[in-house]
Amino acid sequence: MKVLYFAWLRERIGKAEEEITFPPGTRTVGEAMAHLALLGEEYAYAFENPSIIRIALDRRHVPHDCPLGTARELAFFPPMTGG
Amino acid sequence: MKVLYFAWLRERIGKAEEEITFPPGTRTVGEAMAHLALLGEEYAYAFENPSIIRIALDRRHVPHDCPLGTARELAFFPPMTGG
Amino acid sequence: MVVPLVRVQAETFDPAAESRRITQGRTDIGAVVTFTGLCRSEGGSLAALELEHYPGMAEDELLRVAGEALSRWPLQGVTILHRFGRIAPGDDIVLVVTASAHRRAAFESADFLMDYLKTRAPFWKKEHPVCGEPGGWVAAKTADDQAAGRW
């Protein structure tokens, strides 16, 4: 699955996107985030405060308990500050 | 005193402005209007519904019971519809 | 000290130029709101509006209304332009521009200015219909008084 990071998540992880194969049994986008947090120090740092992270699945905002389903693009980012 | 009329008041009276000497004892702008209403049919028509008429004294909105004082310009007009 | 710009004119105006006049050379403005009021054709029945005004008092009242906005919101600029004379459908009638560091002040003050000037500025609209005699004077709306009462 294509995984994207934005703003300080991108900076902390050190990349903007990557392909990730989540372990079988990864049901929700929140569980996917918990898996990523285990991939190394930089990921642990990026996801140290999971409750503030916003998640988009196929370019739509979703809550953390949203099922991954058959989506192709998963994105993580801080609260938005546009406008 | 210079007296001005606008919009349909001007049309009903048939002039935009005139000099009027109000009778001694004319104390308020409302009393001045009551005097004007007696000057002829066209004035009676213009002021037939005095409560809706707006009055400005020296180019400031005033209530009908405002004293004429030493003002130089008195204007009568319908509710405004600008903007 | 912000000096409001107020103009009563027959000519059309340029909202972008008026915005620029406020923002140019400054870096402390975060929000600019412009409101443009236009003449509608009322489904094709209206040939034109004729706007009468009280010269002198119209400018004075617009300045008072602008001053009232400046006293209520932290603004960095206020402009009010109002046209008079014959105005065709699709043409501009009134322009309000407000500028502030923050968007809430810019929105609220522009909204306030339009509500307030509608009930205070001495302008009157007469309708010229496509068919028939030059028509009636537009009646003031109770809704406008109520809108002004919000503030």
Added chain:
Amino acid sequence: MVVPLVRVQAETFDPAAESRRITQGRTDIGAVVTFTGLCRSEGGSLAALELEHYPGMAEDELLRVAGEALSRWPLQGVTILHRFGRIAPGDDIVLVVTASAHRRAAFESADFLMDYLKTRAPFWKKEHPVCGEPGGWVAAKTADDQAAGRW
């Protein structure tokens, strides 16, 4: 059927041209509101803002927000332009234009669009100070969430 216009771009924009695009050739619009959000220098301490966005999703969210406004207010036009990349103090960041027969709908929907896009559109601002290292990411404001909650 009103089709909103949404654009995410590095280039600056022209609010007057965007207004005209909506009003041109029409006589049923009575009110146009434009909101321009500008980059402030924060008292001279900010050299620039850098705006990151999520390409694809940014456009989609702006379209959704515009569609939400169209479903709530009787509008004759909605435009949202949002810039990305490096933006200097005094430069435009975002433009919202709404047009309606009546002024209340134009004001409310523009206000709504700004509140909503702030909390929904995937953009992030990084501050580049005049002195020192490229600095922090701007923190989201609780006030913005509360503002969006009004609607």
